[in-house]
Amino acid sequence: MPTDPTSAHATRPFVPATRVRGFGTTVFAEFTALAIQHNAVNLGQGFPNFAAPDFIKEAAQQAIHGDLNQYARSMGHPRLVNALAQVYGPLFGRDLDPTQEIVVSVGATEGIFATIQALVEPGDEVILIEPFYDGYPASVIMAGGTPVYVPLRPAPGTAASWVLDMDELAAAFSPRTRLLIVNTPQNPLGKVFSRRELEQIAALVQAHDVYVLSDEVYEWMVYPDSAAQPAIEHIRIATLPGMWERTITLGSAGKTFSVTGWKIGWAIGSVELARAVFMAHQWIPFAVATPLQEAVGAALEQAAARDYFNWLSAMYQAKRDKLFDVLAEVGLTPVRPDGSYFILVDTGHLDVPVPPGVRRDVAVARWFASHVGVAAIPPSPFYSPEHQYLTDNLARFCFCKTDDLLDEAARRLRAKLG
Ligand SMILES: Cc1ncc(COP(=O)(O)O)c(C=O)c1O
Known part of the structure; x- marks a missing residue:
């Protein structure tokens, strides 16, 4: 000007x-x-760049046709949170309360932002494992937090041979640490953290009394290899002993149903943690696109039967x-x-x-x-x-x-x- x-x-x-x-x-x-x-x-x-499944597109068309045009419930449209509770309950080994333990977000991106806003005070430190999804540091900085970085150490071979040096990770904790972000399966390397690695991370998190944001948007893209030792399987850190109370787990319909432009994601955690995320979420978008939530809910309801x-x-x-x-x-x-x-x-x-x-x-x-x-x-x-x-x-x-x-x-x- x-x-x-x-x-x-x-x-x-x-x-x-x-x-x-x-x-x-x-x-x-x-x-x-x-x-x-x-x-x-x-x-x-x-x-x-390929078409989304017909069953989710048809559900979206029906939702629009059915005039689901007004603000959704702020924490998540009932059909979607109910479907999420049905799908994820067995995966977390608990009965999920669809009304109190799930927050639907504008993609996982808003889940990251809202979780960090909800947990991180200005001056707090957040541990990020490198390579990281590039949205994490930005969200930490906007909350007034300080990212602390620990790189995976590259080694030739598969993504599993890139290891997190647990001594280096232990040294990254300080009295200011509040949160650690894990991304498994991971972007951009494609590493799937092993149970042993997640147990070691969980032990440090508990010893330092901090929280975990577990970004699991690629949870369904895991490629088991019968020869791999340890076996390749997606482990949810929230299912490890003592971790449910400390973990917010994020998912994304964009990745799961090949609809990245719909920007529907979710955060799942204990009543206490989900409520904190919701406190931030209600002042960020307030609510997420109703017909698209309806469609993702309908798709999740059908996912198991369709394999x-x-x-x-x-x-x-x-x-x-x-x-x-x-x-x-x-x-x-x-x-x-x-x-x-x-x-x-x-x-x-x-x-x-x-x-x-x-x-x-x-x-x-x-x-x-x-x-x-x-x-x-x-x-x-x-x-x-x-x-x-x-x-x-x-x-x-x-x-x-x-x-x-x-x-x-x-x-x-x-x-x-x-
Ligand atoms: C690791 C990771 N987390 C989160 C996101 C964002 O997910 P969404 O598109 O649901 O906002 C991405 C997208 O690329 C990602 O790779």
């Missing part, structure tokens, strides 16, 4: 509030635009294998994910010019879009500045795409790198 010093109402240059001042735009904005510019196959942003969750993980496992094989074939040494729909690759051998002031992983991801015609995401935004050097030789591809698109990506990768 121009400033006229002679005016009685001279304005100061606009400065955003401190809590947002340090934020750049997300990496996804740049790389989606780049994919469009170069007509690249977009294996960057993790959204399914939908097994179908989903088998469908994604085949896509993982398809992309993994071609990435291995063209020499990108992919890290095999045990869950989620992402694969990290090693780009260290590629001779890509890196302009001054640009991180190598960013330059390589731009090169993938412009020279190979396949867009990827640079993983440095998933690390704190002090640990970003760990991502110089990494790129993230996603496989939540139609087989046609994955085949076209394979063709382009083979043509340029094969």
